[in-house]
Amino acid sequence: MKVSRFVFNMFGVNTYVMWDPESLEAAIVDPGMIDQAEKDALDSFISRNSLRPTQLINTHSHLDHIFGNTYIKEKYGLEIKANPADDFLARTLPEQAARFGMRLPLAPQNLDVELHDGDTIYLGKEPIEIIAVPGHSPGSIALYCPESGFVITGDALFPGSIGRTDLPKGDHATLIDSIRRRLLSLPDETVVLAGHGGETTIGREKTANPYL
Template structure:
């Protein structure tokens, strides 16, 4: 499976496109595109690579990861897949933005399919496995591609850091426990693609992450 990363909006968020090279089926994870130019960048990449969007997946529903969800839904006719436990964040989306001094643009895309722990999403012959990692938000999910050896950790695990837990629904103890029991148990060579910042590896974070 191939993966491409885009850094979108003012925070900036890592938006990922994952695709199977044979079938050209793809998933968009955390569509954070805020500006029209960012929407164009995402659409051009999908067109240029002749990809078919099969899934719109959310690691969690904090506003900065959601700006592009309605664009993706309308452009590609796909529903948003996210955890039910984060649905309350959609109801407070405008307030989330206002608390950071950021105008919300576009429309709030509702969840069309609830993701549960251990759900799988097929892309060609490969699978993405959903791993519940609550703590940064109640419904935080990671997406693990065992055959390709990488995991999208959302805002749970970063390079030498972990997600913040001072936002509504955050729980520091729960987040650390989630990372230790759900992510750090993956093979050491697993590449971690986080919601912000550069990639890392599970083996490195096991040993060197000062928050764990």
């Protein structure tokens, strides 16, 4: 599995494109494009690499991670896949934006395919394991690719930090428990691809993350 990172919108969200080099099937994770230039950047990458987007996945449904959902859904004919516990966030996207003082032409969203803890989806022949990591939001999930040795953690775990829990239905104790039980149990060499910022490893966070 190959993966590339794009940094989009005013929140600096990491949007990931994962793809199988044999079939060229691709998954777009947390599309955060807010304007045409960002949409063009993602589309150009997909076109240059002859990728075939087959999946649209949200690690969670806070506004910065789903700005581009509708565009990707319509452009590539994909269904929005996410955990249903975050459906209330997707449905209130305009209200989320208003809380940040943003006046954008945003419409409520609805997920199309539910992803639950323990589910396995595939990109080409490679499995992607769905791991529930609630706390930052109730429906936060991580995408673990054991054969390629990386996990996309959304806003649960960052290099040297953890996700905020002061947004609606966030819970600090739940987040700490999720990280310790569900993420730090992965192999130490697993590369962590977070929702913001750079990458790290599970082993590094075990020993050096002051929040854990």
